[in-house]
Amino acid sequence: MNPAIPVIEIDRSSGFCSGVNRAIKIAEDKLQQEEPIYCLGNLVHNEEELERLSNLGMEFIRHEEINGDMKTVFIRAHGEPPETYSILRNHHASVVDATCPVVLRLQQKVRKSSRQFRENGSGLVIIFGKPGHPEITGLLGQTEGNAILISKLEETGSIDYNQPLHLYAQTTAGEEQYVTICRRISDNSLQQTGRNDLVTVNNTICRQMSQRAPRLREFAKNHDVIIFVTGSESSNGRYLSGVAREVNPRTHVVGSPYDVDNWFAGARSIGITGATSTPLWLMEEVAGRIKAIVENNL
Numbered sequence: 426m427n428p429a430i431p432v433i434e435i436d437r438s439s440g441f442c443s444g445v446n447r448a449i450k451i452a453e454d455k456l457q458q459e460e461p462i463y464c465l466g467n468l469v470h471n472e473e474e475l476e477r478l479s480n481l482g483m484e485f486i487r488h489e490e491i492n493g494d495m496k497t498v499f500i501r502a503h504g505e506p507p508e509t510y511s512i513l514r515n516h517h518a519s520v521v522d523a524t525c526p527v528v529l530r531l532q533q534k535v536r537k538s539s540r541q542f543r544e545n546g547s548g549l550v551i552i553f554g555k556p557g558h559p560e561i562t563g564l565l566g567q568t569e570g571n572a573i574l575i576s577k578l579e580e581t582g583s584i585d586y587n588q589p590l591h592l593y594a595q596t597t598a599g600e601e602q603y604v605t606i607c608r609r610i611s612d613n614s615l616q617q618t619g620r621n622d623l624v625t626v627n628n629t630i631c632r633q634m635s636q637r638a639p640r641l642r643e644f645a646k647n648h649d650v651i652i653f654v655t656g657s658e659s660s661n662g663r664y665l666s667g668v669a670r671e672v673n674p675r676t677h678v679v680g681s682p683y684d685v686d687n688w689f690a691g692a693r694s695i696g697i698t699g700a701t702s703t704p705l706w707l708m709e710e711v712a713g714r715i716k717a718i719v720e721n722n723l
């Protein structure tokens with residue numbers, strides 16, 4: 426008797442978050458009216474999607490490449506610091522701003538804290554996130570020299586605790602790590618000052634992100650093999666593929682259908698999932714490739 430064909434399921438709660446979906450839609454609409462459009466940085470951390478957008482007329486540039494010949498410049502969902510807007514104004518570029526509304530609200534809150542601390546003469550904004558991440562650059566740019574970035578628990582030791590502290594997290598930060606860091610900062614503040622009112626924790630991790638890991642654990646548990654589709658530069662992809670692997674050691678990370686190998690011996694169900702920067706169309710192509718491999722195995 427032939428072995429049964431395994432069930433192949435795409436995780437419908439994975440893939441682009443609403444902020445990235447929105448940015449891509451804005452880009453596609455604009456590209457129908459004019460091209461090229463110059464996007465500051467990569468719109469998503471996914472090489473396949475970038476290629477698709479390039480073919481539609483989008484050009485990806487670095488900040489130092491901005492020049493007066495660029496008629497329309499696109500700002501992606503991660504957002505930008507105020508300095509970028511002023512550089513673009515100076516170059517008379519028209520701006521298509523696709524900053525995610527959730528990031529925009531976070532920028533406003535960080536700006537407000539920083540301004541309040543400056544007016545009061547004391548206080549520090551602490552942002553938890555990944556050094557060099559564009560969202561972090563955009564957030565730090567809202568502040569007035571009274572903010573620090575921390576990315577590890579050990580860094581909480583060097584904070585000056587004798588002042589009010591407002592804590593914020595990058596929207597895509599890992600929730601468990603942020604909770605641990607906030608707890609440590611609150612404990613240190615109490616120990617060093619005897620006060621428990623100096624630390625304000627703002628839960629700014631995007632809900633779409635915070636729900637991803639628990640949903641992914643369930644999905645990964647329910648399949649024999651997991652194929653995690655992500656671009657090599659996606660930090661979210663690295664984090665979530667690690668979450669999947671914790672519950673399902675038969676998790677394989679691929680960037681495209683061509684990376685899929687014959688990993689399905691004895692599998693009755695195969696789950697396909699991805700990072701917030703993974704397009705659905707790419708997961709569908711991966712599903713097609715898996716189907717061809719398992720049918721070939723019969």
Ligand code: SF4
Pocket residue numbers: 442443444445502503525526527528596597631632633634701
């Ligand atoms: S993860 Fe959330 S905050 Fe970040 S771009 Fe997506 S929807 Fe916006």
